[in-house]
Amino acid sequence: MLAHLASPRTGGLLALAAVIALLPLVLRNSYFYDVAVLVGLNAIVCIGLNLLIGYAGQISLGHAGFFGLGAYGSAILASRYGWPPLAALLATTFAVALLAFIVGRPILRLRGHYLAMATLGLGVIIFMVISTEDKFTGGPDGISVVPFRIGGFVLQGERIWYWVVGALLLVAVWLALNLIESPTGRALRALHSSEVGAEVVGINAAEHKLMVFVISAVFASVAGSLGAHYSGFVTPAKVAFLHSIELVTMVVFGGLASTFGAVVGAAVLTTLPQLLATFEDYEMMVFGAVMIGTMIFLPRGVVPSLARLFRSHRSADADNKANKA
Amino acid sequence: MKSTLAKNSFKRGFAAAAAAFALISGPALAQEPIKIGAFLSVTGPASFLGDPEQKTLELYVDKINAAGGVLGRKLKLVSYDSAGDAEKARTFAKRLIDQDKVDVIVGGSTTGETMAVIPLVEAAQIPFISLAGAVVITEPVKKWVFKTPQSDRMACEKIFVDMQSRKLSKIALISGNGAFDKSMRAQCMDVAKNYGIQIVADETYGAGDTDMTAQLTKIKNTAGVQAVLNAGFGAGPAIVTKNYRQVGITLPFYQSHGVASKEYIKLSGGAAEGVRLPAGALLVADGLPANDPQRAVLVAYKHEYESHYKSDVATFGGHAWDGLMLAVDAIKKAGGTDKAKVRDAIEATHGFVGIDGVFNMSPTDHMGLNLSAFRMLEIKGGDWTLVK
Amino acid sequence: MSLLRVEGLGKKFGGVNAVEDLSFEIPPGEVYSIIGPNGAGKTSLLNLLTGVYKPSSGRIMLQEHDLTGHPPYAYARQGIARTFQNLQVFFNMSALENVMVGRYMHERCGLMSALLRLPRQARADRACREEAAELMRYVGLQAYLSSAADAMPYGALKRLEIARALATRPKLMLLDEPAAGLNPTEALELDDLIGRLTERGVTVVLVEHNMRLVMGVSDHILVLDYGRKLAEGPAQEVRNNPKVIEAYLGSAVSSETSYREEIAQVVAVAVEMHR
């Protein structure tokens, strides 16, 4: 039983739940809650993106596109056409999944940098459409979004959102961990390492890549929709290439093929600009230096590199003890 | 910049020491500073707005403090760089309200940032003076939201009035795909018919584009065009201006108030000669007649800014001057920092002579400027001149 | 009734024929070896037989199924499994998980049950884990049950690929130079393993340079030269075929195999050092 608790699955989930439950003790005011909510939303996107990049070994430099489509889909349907937000969210998510499914098939035939280019291009196209079609999207100035309401209950205020996003983050982590531990997840990891090796044991690599692409798009879209309702406003900046890069950076920073890494990456890189806020002229330089430094000294990302360090430390300890005995 | 940083942290240390001292020596020195919050696009694509705005705020907060502060209290500027990102702006606004507990917010260099923040300031009930241009900010009127710059609709109107007087009725529009450009383009299309103006060509270029001859060639080959209007800021209009001469268009050429800084003339080289644009009077401050109500204010600001920063003054910094001074004026009138009273005082502003014009706020007008705030300028001999 | 039938198979790269007009049949339950000098097209043939390459001409039939032109996973689903000369181990996973991946086809699970980890899914996963462990013991990898794949020695990795292939429950198993890079003891153990595979009812296709191994275990042998069939028949017959002896076994083989073995040893050492 104890061993079960210590497994990364159960133990990690419990630890994350504990962090979410205890964090309000140090969140002094609604500004802190606000940053925490943003961390949660980014973490959800990163968990999905990590399935694609970290586990399946594909890359996407266009995920802000899916995030943005989620945000704008909800914004337009709920605010402009008065749909109930939940219906708008579901319809948007479905549409984004469908889009990912349709474009994913040709795009995912590409490899490496070509795939990077294609996804980047996809993101740019989505961005251009959103910032040009101002009749629907409000153009570069953005669009206001009504608060999220289910039935008579209105989700408003950072504190309520904190718990909602916290719960959703737990669910997202749980889903991702489940998927990775399933035959499908093993298939994804297998094709990351050797596509031909995976194919000859009966895995349809193209189908799996497409599936995980769609899943990651859905994670991004849902987080986008929620984020739009939470902030009450969306601008094309959330769809831009730089936001895609930001997301990939969070994933890599936290650690590829580590679901908790994605959460840590999102947490660090979302709060860092807040810490650097008073040094606006140095912010970009420091941010860049942090990225380079982390990648050089912790090339696997923060969580896996530290876990490895911790493990080797522990096994060295164990060796020492064994030697003494 | 480094010096300000050092200064800031020095000031912070000083403030802390002062606060500690105040605890010992009693209420006489316990005057809390008045906190002015700001979020500006100091970096990023709109830094041409945010940078002079930030510099202006820093300069004048120091100046006011040196002169004894407001109501015997020092001003304290808390400023963040929102880099043109609405999401960042929203979070920083939250930080200003909840964490820094500022008394009034001045800022939002761009419309997107401003609009993202409005729900927050309305909910927190804190006076907010935006430095962005679009009409949507103050139309419809929001209780706690004001703005200082002339709106883009006024820019269009000013241009169209000038076109009317020159009997130009068919025009081509070329604009960037940024927020400022698109908003102005939409406003111009909206009000064009009121002035009998017909827009016969409508071209766009992207941020970072290096050449607009394709769009201008298209305009050149559009039948009946009598004038061209370019809405945009930054490198775009400079490239458009150069390409305009390159493809050999000789029609009257108008720019927007987005290029109202010396930089534009420099960047375009000789190509900017003869270009007209609407702008605040700041650019021609020294050339204004002595009886112009704004002259004294403009000349003082211009010289203060230019001697302190050793760079040309831009109208955008003026927005921040107006924002800060309107707030200070209102705090004085309200006799303190009670938010509701300050708000009411801002709304009651009348005959306030600012950089962007003479402000007359009212419950139905939270900008308080009319078309006279814009002057029609023409570039002659590499400098601004007042038309007529 | 043959298990696998190949008719007029050909594969061109650019203008070069890697495999040309090849026809043969593999009877069920046998060890069928494919030999030939380097560049004879042996690995190309294996790639064709597993769908990794699409043939330029000819047909590949497994029992009554025509698999020509299908993707590799379709071959796997019809019961063809393989190992690789250049290891295709999943180094980002544990050894056990590598074998579990081999069970993939028999773990049909819906996306929803995977995401929600329904009890059924958890049970199936345990069963899969147990069976994979069983297979690892079967190929002699009991010492590596809790190892990460990237922490295993070269010889063990070769057997890991065999275990993974076995996990697909194949009718036909293609081994691409399983003895390359192994030390003599390990190579000897391989004889035994191949023997046990056929006992399990798996038909084995063996591509190998180690003639001792080939002659020891094969029922039929196909000799390739420049992508064409040089000879084919029962092992005994091929061994005594004067054409084969002359063209291949006679002069080239001894020097060639030893050369190859040397290379393989170097590679194995290099792989070890690389870790």
Next chain:
Amino acid sequence: MSPQFVQYLLTGLTVGAIYALVALGFSIIFNASHVINFAQGEFVMIGGMATVSLVAVGLPYLLAIPLAIATAALVGLALEKFAVEPARDASVVTLIIITIGASMFLRGLAMLVWDKNLHALKPITGDKPIAIAGATILPQSVWVLGVTLAIVVALSWFFGRTLLGKAMLATSHNRLAAQLVGINVRMVLFLSFGLSAALGAIAGILIAPITTTSYDVGVMLGLKGFAAAILGGLGSGIGAVIGGLVLGIVETMSAGYLSSAYKDAIAFVIILVVLFFLPSGLFGKRGGERV
């Protein structure tokens, strides 16, 4: 050919030539290291901004330009030494993140060292438009096209005729083999960053008189250069040049004949379509993995 078409073509070629120079930089580094250097655009920026600041302190072009190119090359070498070299064995994505980090660092640094303003350079030979078949072209555009052509010729001589060039080429084909025949692969890698930084700087200097320059001018040009390199096929020199020119022409033709608002989107759609049929770009290396 209508004058309009000629105008679009000339414009497209000028814009495309710049993309081609940036794309060449991508290709050279990719060949040597299989790294996509997302800081390539920053070299363009450094070239332009360094020239501006050197001219501002009174240096003549003849001195300022070589100095600016050298500055960029030094930055390129430093980037390799301090950011890429220490992460040699890291995964592709990790290296991408490192170069993205480097680009942010350099942009931030440029903002501090120089400023946030836009700057223009004086055209090398005036700005009186030249008329060609009813269309016009700026003298500076002629410079862009001419210098690009000269660089392409020089590079093909360098890679085809010089020992160092051949060594770099050999390294790109087979790193291990190159090492075995005694090529100092690490040196090749090091130099490739210097060379491609210099190319980027030249591009930045050439366009500064046309488009103005600023600390963040590299973002968009880097992106377009990457797109051009991919379109042409990564690692192919001729691919980079053709990719750049095609991209430039497609953009201007789209702006001229279709929609100026969607010209970038159209360009990206065309890249996607090309990749769909040619997954390694127009001139990229074909062939899958060996099993």
